[in-house]
Amino acid sequence: MSLSKKKKFADLYEVKEKIHRGSAGVVNECYSKLYDKKYAVKIIKRDDETDEQVLHEVAIMNQLNHDNLVGVVDYYEEDDFHYIVMELMDGGDVFDRIIDLNNYTEKDARDLAKILLGSVEYMHKSGVVHRDIKPQNLLLESKESNCAIKVGDFGFAKIVHTPKSLTSRCGTPSYVAPEILKNQPYDQSCDMWSVGVVLYVMLCGYTPFMEENQEKMFERIKLGDWKFDSDDWSHISREAKALIKGLMNTNVDKRLTASAALKSKWITSLTDQYLSDRDLTSTMRLIKDKRPRLKDLTMVFKDFSTKVKTELDTIVSNTIDHSRKATISAASVIRTASHPSKGDLK
Known part of the structure; x- marks a missing residue:
């Protein structure tokens, strides 16, 4: 499912070299064709388990706003993969x-x-x-x-x-x-x-x-x-x-x-x-x-083999569909806040 005027991730971004592997997926450098700027993108293969995890991750990143926390820039949920576009941190650790x-x-x-x-x-x-x-x-x-x-x-x-x-x-x-x-x-x-x-x-x-x-x-x-x-x-x-x-x-x-x-x-x-x-x-x-x-x-x-696989917090009681709706809504806010308007690009 595309989240930006029905465009797909590949329409707006070009994936570059791998930076590192994160907790749930590979992180690559990417290039925004629209804004002529480099970002990082975390690419996660979709399945029932990762769907919920990724939606939580994006929602949390969107909730946080601090100078010393990596910020989320964009998010795409497509047929086979999730794409989380983030600030590029290319100075190592x-x-x-x-x-x-x-x-x-x-x-x-x-x-x-x-x-x-x-x-x-x-x-x-x-x-x-x-x-x-x-x-x-x-x-x-x-x-x-x-x-x-x-x-x-x-x-x-x-x-x-x-x-x-x-x-x-x-x-x-x-x-x-x-x-x-x-x-x-x-x-x-x-x-x-x-x-x-x-x-x-x-x-x-x-x-x-x-x-x-x-x-x-x-x-x-x-x-x-x-x-x-x-x-x-x-x-x-x-x-x-x-x-x-x-x-x-x-x-x-x-x-x-x-x-x-x-x-x-x-x-x-x-x-x-x-x-x-x-x-x-x-x-x-x-x-x-x-x-x-x-x-x-x-x-x-x-x-995941332990008996205590399920979290006891209330977030798990929400369905993936509810999380997806909230995250998609958040993604549009992220996009507006993270990118300049067309007038600003002149």
């Missing part, structure tokens, strides 16, 4: 930014953390849980801009209507929260565990659960079996470590929220100069050396 820095310090890590926490706080206050927070989803708009970092890939995102109401297992193994692995009902707090893991990696260069065996890794995550190795963490401020401890708390009720994390001493009390003096060059080298291994640990998983 946060790992690329760290590796490209001439000098990497704890201040740089805090600057990145502020952006991430601000984005997550906005999502959570909007009733959205991302469920796949990881460095590879912290994307750079370009290689030239140091500040244009945005959270992307909303393939696993959900609206949370009631606390602790989600039950499906999804995410990325080395960043997933313990309550998800334990099949316990959860909510936005699972993102905060993932944020803690991201900060851990950004400060020391490796994940807290480096295991060759995935089941063993999952057992360690469920137990909260991790530590700060003194050889790698002795030069990191105690305030940074305190924040990570607060985020990576297996007790969900005691885990820090995004708002609380933004008020932590590491974020608010330490001067830029103090953190600039804490060199993380060794961390930058580790990230560069372990990059292939870190990528191996970020393959997403989604387990």
Whole structure:
């Protein structure tokens, strides 16, 4: 079904090279023939399961409007594929930014953390849980801009209507929260565990659960079996470590929220100069050396074999047809807001 004056995606866009694979489909660069501009497009093959998932993803992206979240530009639902057109983020991910820095310090890590926490706080206050927070989803708009970092890939995102109401297992193994692995009902707090893991990696260069065996890794995550190795963490401020401890708390009720994390001493009390003096060059080298291994640990998983396959939130009670109508309506709004009028093109 075409959503733009009965034109199909291929009539208005030309697909270019593959950028990466997202949680549910391939992401390519694309070119708008009408507006002479490059975008990214997520292409997802249609079936009953992905129909509902994609409609949710587009509706959520349309609902969110934040400088540090990747925005949706256009959407097409056709016979065989869904096409989600988004802002093009062609500067790599946060790992690329760290590796490209001439000098990497704890201040740089805090600057990145502020952006991430601000984005997550906005999502959570909007009733959205991302469920796949990881460095590879912290994307750079370009290689030239140091500040244009945005959270992307909303393939696993959900609206949370009631606390602790989600039950499906999804995410990325080395960043997933313990309550998800334990099949316990959860909510936005699972993102905060993932944020803690991201900060851990950004400060020391490796994940807290480096295991060759995935089941063993999952057992360690469920137990909260991790530590700060003194050889790698002795030069990191105690305030940074305190924040990570607060985020990576297996007790969900005691885990820090995004708002609380933004008020932590590491974020608010330490001067830029103090953190600039804490060199993380060794961390930058580790990230560069372990990059292939870190990528191996970020393959997403989604387990549909469990008894708790169905989400307990009310969004599932809506039919796909209702979701499609809402998303199609939203798509026309997206198109109007994202593209200039013909008069503006002159």
